Amino acid sequence: MKNITLIVCILINLLSVHLHAQTPTKINIQEIRIIEEEETPILIASNSKPQRLEHQKSVYVDNSGTYVNKSLPLFLSFSTSKDSNAEHYQLNESEEIKPNEALYLDTEGPNYIRSKWAVDPETKEYILPKREVKYEVIADSKAPVSKISFDGTRLYDNGVEAFYGKNLMMHLVANDTYSGVKNIYYSLDGENFHEYEYSVSLAEEGQHIIYYYAADNVGNPEEVRTSTFKIDLTAPNSMANWKGLVFNENIVSPYATVRLQSEDVMSGVDHIEFSYDNSAYQEYTYQPISLKDLKDGEHEIHYKGFDLVNNEEVEKTLSFYVDKIAPEISHEIIGDQYVDENIRYISPRTTFSISSTDNKAGVKQVLYSPNGGANYTPYTGTAFTLKNELGAHHISYKASDNVNNMTVVKTIEGTETLFMDNVPPSSSYEFIGEQFEHRDTLFITSKTQIKLTSLDSHSKVKDTFFAINGESNKTYSGAFTADDEGDQTLTFHAVDNVNNEESENEVKFFVDNEGPEVHANMSIEPIGKHGEFDVYPAFTKVYLGATDTHVGTKEIKYSINGGPMNLYSSGSNLDISEKEHLKKDQHYEIKVVAYDNLGNESKKTIEFYVGQH
Structure with a gap:
């Protein structure tokens, strides 16, 4: 085997698009020069779903190796010099590849160009033990897989919609098996895709859709993914409602209760909290809030709602006055009355008035019942009389205020017996001394004493009055005489201690003071x-x-x-x-x-x- 340096240049041509050159990187023991041309991405606006950007298929070289988009054709040649201007030679054709025909990598991931045995550059002999020489090229046809995540706030997902609260941060990450992630892109609500650089703050309330995808370093773009959700920045709106007696909007019965309710237009109400006056907040259990343990006086219930993404409502305050004090009542007996021992005598002319005052809500009504009956009559403010029946009577009365605080039942008679005396006294006369009756005429002298006697069975006699011959009445204090001679007319009557007045009595007589x-x-x-x-x-x-x-x-x-x-x-x-x-x-x-x-x-x-x- 000849001791030569093989420089393999991988020429990539995709649809007549030239690639920019990148810094040469060693792959295994050979040096590979790759020229790649990268165009600036154009963001395409869309009124609805945004259109994914164009991503050119390419070759990517870094310290970990050479990556080529698996769909690209490869053209192989060699040179005997590292000089970039050195002449390149085509490989001999074979049955599988003709000269100038493209080679396509068949395997996802590592692919190899092989020389059978490794040769020592100096001796040009096989390196022992013998080993194969592999020139690796990694084919990449798989797009990255991106993921979206949110934090900074609470999530509520009802199975149909997802809701987030305030301070929402969006995070995008992507993983790629071979060439690695080049960029992640996102679009908010259909706007043009942006290159994702760092976490994005989302602060606009309403429904949103995030479109996102990632592309790797050899131009494989992921299918656009979406995440639909709503941002809820509005706290619930809570209301307090009274159940029971409320007067003048804020004066309440201790038996009244407060019911809280809250509405939230987006994520929904999570819970309501409330507190009495300045006490600690507690969660509202949707049971009526009782006031019966509060003291009489001014109070406040503070309350606020929380939605399912933790938006907290501004505290609301329900101010009110718990009126636990019943009215004060008293009575007055007007006119004829007389107390003897433990009996209070009254007459048919005696009237009774009832007065009542209340500390806060005001008196609603005063009721009274004559003779202890179960049926009470409203007191209208006008003094009333009792039925004109001789004997003991009983009057009970009570009052309630405008929140139904009821007084204990009181009686007008108290510890006394209330006795109706409607019978006047009965009076009689007696002549003491010389008297002589002749022919229906009674004759007396000026020395004859006239004695009056009055009796009353109940309230007793108060006064007896008499007059002679139509003169002004005189109060009887003891026996008296008639000084004037001649025909006389004596009138007399008695009045008892409740001013029952006897009908006038009359007696005629003749005063004779002359001797024969x-x-x-x-x-x-x-x-x-x-x-x-x-x-x-x-x-x-x-x-x-x-x-x-x-x-x-x-x-x-x-x-x-x-x-x-x-x-x-x-x-x-x-x-x-x-x-x-x-x-x-x-x-x-x-x-x-x-x-x-x-x-x-x-x-x-x-x-x-x-x-x-």
């Missing part, structure tokens, strides 16, 4: 004068009598010359001289006292002189 008129008759006319006195004979008889205008004379008494009083026989007209004969030549003084049937008396003195005959 005394009469003295002599049986003979006087026979002369003895000084200032008439003179009568000794046989003269004296007759006494008395006349009373109204009640009649009851009795007459007399005394003679200062002697004891003697009863003059009423109606018999006896001569007082029958008792004792008159004496001659003597002065007589007879004192007469007449009494009527009321004890009124009148007096008369009779003086005369008895002569000697």
